[in-house]
Amino acid sequence: xxxxxxxxxxxxxxxxxxxxxxxxxxxxxxxxxxxxxxxxxxxxxxxxxxxxxxxxxxxxxxxxxxxxxxxxxxxxxxxxxxxxxxxxxxxxxxxxxxxxxxxxxxxxxxxxxxxxxxxxxxxxxxxxxxxxxxxxxxxxxxxxxxxxxxxxxxxxxxxxxxxxxxxxxxxxxxxxxxxxxxxxxxxxxxxxxxxxxxxxxxxxxxxxxxxxxxxxxxxxx
Amino acid sequence: xxxxxxxxxxxxxxxxxxxxxxxxxxxxxxxxxxxxxxxxxxxxxxxxxxxxxxxxxxxxxxxxxxxxxxxxxxxxxxxxxxxxxxxxxxxxxxxxxxxxxxxxxxxxxxxxxxxxxxxxxxxxxxxxxxxxxxxxxxxxxxxxxxxxxxxxxxxxxxxxxxxxxxxxxxxxxxxxxxxxxxxxxxxxxxxxxxxxxxxxxxxxxxxxxxxxxxxxxxxxxxxxxxxxxxxxxxxxxxxxxxxxxxxxxxxxxxxxxxxxxxxxxxxxxxxxxxxxxxxxxxxxxxxxxx
Numbered sequence: 001x002x003x004x005x006x007x008x009x010x011x012x013x014x015x016x017x018x019x020x021x022x023x024x025x026x027x028x029x030x031x032x033x034x035x036x037x038x039x040x041x042x043x044x045x046x047x048x049x050x051x052x053x054x055x056x057x058x059x060x061x062x063x064x065x066x067x068x069x070x071x072x073x074x075x076x077x078x079x080x081x082x083x084x085x086x087x088x089x090x091x092x093x094x095x096x097x098x099x100x101x102x103x104x105x106x107x108x109x110x111x112x113x114x115x116x117x118x119x120x121x122x123x124x125x126x127x128x129x130x131x132x133x134x135x136x137x138x139x140x141x142x143x144x145x146x147x148x149x150x151x152x153x154x155x156x157x158x159x160x161x162x163x164x165x166x167x168x169x170x171x172x173x174x175x176x177x178x179x180x181x182x183x184x185x186x187x188x189x190x191x192x193x194x195x196x197x198x199x200x201x202x203x204x205x206x207x208x209x210x211x212x213x214x215x216x217x218x219x220x221x
Numbered sequence: 222x223x224x225x226x227x228x229x230x231x232x233x234x235x236x237x238x239x240x241x242x243x244x245x246x247x248x249x250x251x252x253x254x255x256x257x258x259x260x261x262x263x264x265x266x267x268x269x270x271x272x273x274x275x276x277x278x279x280x281x282x283x284x285x286x287x288x289x290x291x292x293x294x295x296x297x298x299x300x301x302x303x304x305x306x307x308x309x310x311x312x313x314x315x316x317x318x319x320x321x322x323x324x325x326x327x328x329x330x331x332x333x334x335x336x337x338x339x340x341x342x343x344x345x346x347x348x349x350x351x352x353x354x355x356x357x358x359x360x361x362x363x364x365x366x367x368x369x370x371x372x373x374x375x376x377x378x379x380x381x382x383x384x385x386x387x388x389x390x391x392x393x394x395x396x397x398x399x400x401x402x403x404x405x406x407x408x409x410x411x412x413x414x415x416x417x418x419x420x421x422x423x424x425x426x427x428x429x430x431x432x433x434x435x436x437x438x439x440x441x442x443x444x445x446x447x448x449x450x451x452x453x454x455x456x457x458x459x460x461x462x463x464x465x466x467x468x469x470x471x472x473x474x475x476x477x478x479x480x481x482x483x484x485x486x487x488x489x490x491x492x493x494x495x496x497x498x499x500x501x502x503x504x505x506x507x508x509x510x511x
Contacts, residue, residue: 114309116307116308117311117313119270119272119298119305119311120305120367121313122271122272122297122298122299123298123299123301124324124367124371125300125327125371126299135313135315138315139314139315
């Protein structure tokens with residue numbers, strides 16, 4: 001049995017989740033505390049992947065990154081980065097596609113914290129960064145966990161975006177969801193079933209762990 | 222000495238309110254802000270702490286200027302060296318009591334003060350517990366201790382005792398007074414409770430609609446100088462009953478209910494909820510051991 005698509009899937013999900021964490025924490029912090037007028041616009045953009053067909057997102061990314069376009073050409077020439085039909089492109093597309101799944105739990109976690117926690121830390125002379133890492137984030141661990149797991153699981157389940165921008169290149173862009181489609185098309189139901197079952201079981205276990213931890217059935221210190 | 226002058230438009234529940242507050246506070250004083258809810262007491266504390274921006278203000282602590290809107294100066298809360306006890310205590314739930322206190326230390330500060338504060342506030346047995354497991358009074362002590370770690374130039378307490386029962390209050394008032402004296406603090410306290418003011422403060426500032434209506438010692442403000450009473454209590458009217466030509470007035474003093482007779486002219490000026498002084502002279506009070 002070919003494990004490569006599964007390994008690629010989890011590699012993609014892992015790298016995407018790490019990137020998302022780095023991007024989402026400052027973004028969620030800003031969304032939770034800003035009173036800026038452009039906040040609703042940013043919130044809308046962040047949430048768009050929730051409702052937009054993945055093919056729409058994939059289509060525009062494909063157009064934007066294509067080396068025959070100005071932007072894609074610039075990326076190719078200046079950074080040596082070809083994002084169409086490559087693993088790097090998949091990571092970037094997945095980060096955009098799974099952004100709301102990471103940002104929203106963290107944002108709501110931060111919003112629900114009492115404002116006085118932040119203020120108390122400021123009054124004690126602590127900088128906003130220290131306050132974020134020592135006070136705010138440690139107190140929204142369940143939200144962080146939810147964000148991490150949802151983003152990871154959502155990336156595992158990605159299909160449309162990957163198909164549009166990544167195509168179906170074994171070892172580089174052929175993730176499990178694509179492999180399933182591919183095998184079904186070739187009438188290899190056994191192989192399709194193998195990939196499906198593995199995804200089914202792993203996502204079940206991941207989500208179960210979240211509900212167990214956040215429901216207080218398992219203790220994490 | 223603190224020189225304070227604040228102007229700010231506030232959106233209160235009753236509509237827009239103009240906060241205009243100015244006073245001077247001497248070093249080492251314990252000053253109370255007193256007034257109904259929604260008159261701007263908390264806003265004053267928040268502006269002093271740098272947590273709220275005033276429209277126009279000048280605030281200086283000694284030679285240091287905290288806020289001068291004319292010169293565009295507005296020090297961040299981090300730079301003011303203040304202690305602030307929040308109404309909800311704002312203890313960090315992810316840290317133990319001791320960690321809450323050590324978090325407050327400034328870089329390179331001597332850790333000795335932590336042990337000292339744990340002793341003063343009687344937190345020894347609680348120090349390794351998390352804040353969520355503590356009672357209101359215990360949280361209050363931790364919040365007070367944490368606010369003192371940096372030896373603030375100004376300690377502010379926003380209705381710190383309002384959620385506590387009577388007995389606990391008395392104890393904590395002692396803790397606050399003790400800390401105030403021991404560390405030579407200048408303290409600003411917001412409270413609704415007249416007995417607390419009389420017991421604790423050197424000065425009272427009474428606020429009405431965002432403005433100072435009275436400023437003086439507790440005795441000047443609450444005894445009204447009408448009676449040279451030998452002993453007097455303050456309380457709140459809980460019921461008012463007219464019986465013929467007299468009024469029967471029930472007043473809660475501390476935790477005791479007292480019913481007092483008043484003549485028609487006095488009774489007519491009073492209503493339920495009024496804060497009153499009950500005084501007596503020319504009596505020989507009877508004292509009995511309980």
